[in-house]
Amino acid sequence: MKLYYKSGACSLASHIALIEAGFDFTVEAVDLATKKTEGGTDFLTINPKGYIPALVLDDGQVLTEGVAILLYLASQAPDLSLAPAEGTPDYLRLVEWLVFTATELHKPVAGLFNPAIPEEVKDLSKVTLRRRFEFAEKAVAPGGYLVGDSPSVADFYLFTVLSWLPRVGLALSEWPALTAYYTRVGALDSVQEALKAEKLL
Numbered sequence: 106m107k108l109y110y111k112s113g114a115c116s117l118a119s120h121i122a123l124i125e126a127g128f129d130f131t132v133e134a135v136d137l138a139t140k141k142t143e144g145g146t147d148f149l150t151i152n153p154k155g156y157i158p159a160l161v162l163d164d165g166q167v168l169t170e171g172v173a174i175l176l177y178l179a180s181q182a183p184d185l186s187l188a189p190a191e192g193t194p195d196y197l198r199l200v201e202w203l204v205f206t207a208t209e210l211h212k213p214v215a216g217l218f219n220p221a222i223p224e225e226v227k228d229l230s231k232v233t234l235r236r237r238f239e240f241a242e243k244a245v246a247p248g249g250y251l252v253g254d255s256p257s258v259a260d261f262y263l264f265t266v267l268s269w270l271p272r273v274g275l276a277l278s279e280w281p282a283l284t285a286y287y288t289r290v291g292a293l294d295s296v297q298e299a300l301k302a303e304k305l306l
């Protein structure tokens with residue numbers, strides 16, 4: 106498999122999952138402004154939507170959308186419990202966290218990076234985001250993970266979004282349980298390895 110990524114962006118969650126699952130894979134960075142890969146390929150020929158992550162599967166198919174990629178990777182490593190068994194109540198909880206992270210956290214936080222969005226709009230967005238993080242603060246199990254007793258792909262995704270907060274004027278320290286959770290997930294070997302590979306450590 107091959108992951109197209111940008112250092113520290115949402116593709117980090119897929120990168121962590123690839124490492125955690127022990128898959129054989131390569132990565133190639135994408136310049137999102139020029140839509141060129143580091144090897145000089147026009148990224149739009151790989152993902153016409155122009156964004157990362159994009160995962161080239163072993164049969165050559167290209168899978169896009171972070172949530173789809175994370176669920177695919179978990180399904181390919183069923184013994185590792187990167188997702189609970191499909192159809193179980195815990196599996197639905199996992200999907201619930203993935204969708205919440207994608208739509209209620211990832212996209213609004215990403216908007217805070219956009220210099221074209223006026224500060225007043227960003228401030229309004231932060232009001233809603235604080236409510237979302239407050240929900241996560243109360244929902245995250247002390248000492249544990251989002252679903253079940255072991256890290257899942259939902260943790261890799263939430264960790265990735267939380268890592269952006271200092272850069273957009275939101276202090277993770279506002280939420281002590283989330284801060285402890287972030288430290289806990291960040292200490293996983295797979296997370297450390299992905300951060301090093303993306304030159305973030």
Ligand SMILES: N[C@@H](CCC(=O)N[C@@H](CS)C(=O)NCC(=O)O)C(=O)O
Binds near residue numbers: 116
């Ligand atoms: N719906 C996509 C969105 C992915 C996304 O927002 N990727 C960002 C980086 S975190 C990106 O590549 N932005 C560049 C662009 O949209 O042109 C997903 O969930 O995978």
